[in-house]
Amino acid sequence: DGGITQSPKYLFRKEGQNVTLSCEQNLNHDAMYWYRQDPGQGLRLIYYSQIVNDFQKGDIAEGYSVSREKKESFPLTVTSAQKNPTAFYLCASRRQRQGAAENYGYTFGSGTRLTVV
Amino acid sequence: GQQVMQIPQYQHVQEGEDFTTYCNSSTTLSNIQWYKQRPGGHPVFLIQLVKSGEVKKQKRLTFQFGEAKKNSSLHITATQTTDVGTYFCAGRQAPYTDKLIFGTGTRLQVFP
Numbered sequence: 724d725g726g727i728t729q730s731p732k733y734l735f736r737k738e739g740q741n742v743t744l745s746c747e748q749n750l751n752h753d754a755m756y757w758y759r760q761d762p763g764q765g766l767r768l769i770y771y772s773q774i775v776n777d778f779q780k781g782d783i784a785e786g787y788s789v790s791r792e793k794k795e796s797f798p799l800t801v802t803s804a805q806k807n808p809t810a811f812y813l814c815a816s817r818r819q820r821q822g823a824a825e826n827y828g829y830t831f832g833s834g835t836r837l838t839v840v
Numbered sequence: 841g842q843q844v845m846q847i848p849q850y851q852h853v854q855e856g857e858d859f860t861t862y863c864n865s866s867t868t869l870s871n872i873q874w875y876k877q878r879p880g881g882h883p884v885f886l887i888q889l890v891k892s893g894e895v896k897k898q899k900r901l902t903f904q905f906g907e908a909k910k911n912s913s914l915h916i917t918a919t920q921t922t923d924v925g926t927y928f929c930a931g932r933q934a935p936y937t938d939k940l941i942f943g944t945g946t947r948l949q950v951f952p
Contacts, residue, residue, distance in 0.1 A: 754938065765846075765928060766883070766942040773938060781939065813882055828873055828885025829940065 725750045729814050729832035735840045736801065736808060744799045744835045746814035753819035755797035756829065759783060760811040769812075772797055773819065801837065809839050844931055846943040854951050859919050861946035863912040863929035870934040872905055872912045877945075878925040909934065919950045 727748040736742045746755065754773045758766040768781030772791040786805025791797055797816075801808045815829040843866045853859050863872070871890045875883035887896055889905035889912060896903045902915045912929055929943040 756940075758942070765944045766930075768939060768941070771938065782941075828875075828888060829883070830885070831882040834882050 727814060727816055727830055727832035729812075729835050731835060732833065734835055734837045736837060737840060739803045741800055741802050742837070744801065744812055744814075744837070746797045746799065746832060747795055748797075748816045748830075748832075749795060750816055750818070750830060751794070752816035752830070753794070754817045755791070756815045756817070757781075757787075757789065757797070757799045758813045758815065760813060760834075766813065769799065808837055811836050844929060844941050844943040846927075846929060846946050848946055849944065850947045850949070852949045852951065853919050855921060856918050859916040859923070859948055861914050861927050861929075861948075863914075863931075863943050865910045865931050865941075867910070868934045869909050869931040870937075872909075872929055872931045873940070874903055874912075874914055875928045875930060875942075876925050877928065881925075883928060916948075919948070921950050921952055924948060924950050 730745045756771040757769040759769055760766050767783050769783055769787050770778055770781050770789040772778035775791055775794050778789050778791050786802055788800045812835045814832045817829050818827045846863050871888055873888045874886040876886055877883045887903050892909050893907045894905040900917045904913045914927055916923055926945045926947045928945045930940045932940055
């Protein structure tokens, strides 16, 4: 079955450490996204990518970096510059289609819970 | 920037009661999507609305897009314990962008 795989499920980070969250999809989707979820705040967009080797900042990109070297993969690095990284991180993908009205819902991975220790 | 607010933030209902969550955007939306997130889980896509005044139904769920394309609602008739979770609306600002902005969510608890 096709889907999105995020790993690890739980991650602990020490102060000043960079960590990378993995996101892999076998849905042949063009667009991929990273969201951060904090309690009571919904989902906030960190970065997104519509095609390979291209990505754009979302609303809260500071302290994060991404790469999109392959269509299937969109890893997120949480750098030491991110002062409050403890959160639930969700990766999503979407089949891309031309036209404002014609697009599809996001498929989400099961998420990574990052905790600073 | 674009903001999408949902009310209420929490709703506790008795099984069999109806439930409605409202979504309001500060800007006109090109389309709106709804997602459900079970406790401890990830959001799952429910539906997309595109046209002004559009109404769509999925069994006991009714989704509506406002005439001005700045608000939307989700109504659940005769709730069941399986409806428990957080419901999010998510909208794209008009004209079309690829950025999907999620609402703050409404957490629904259903008591048997």
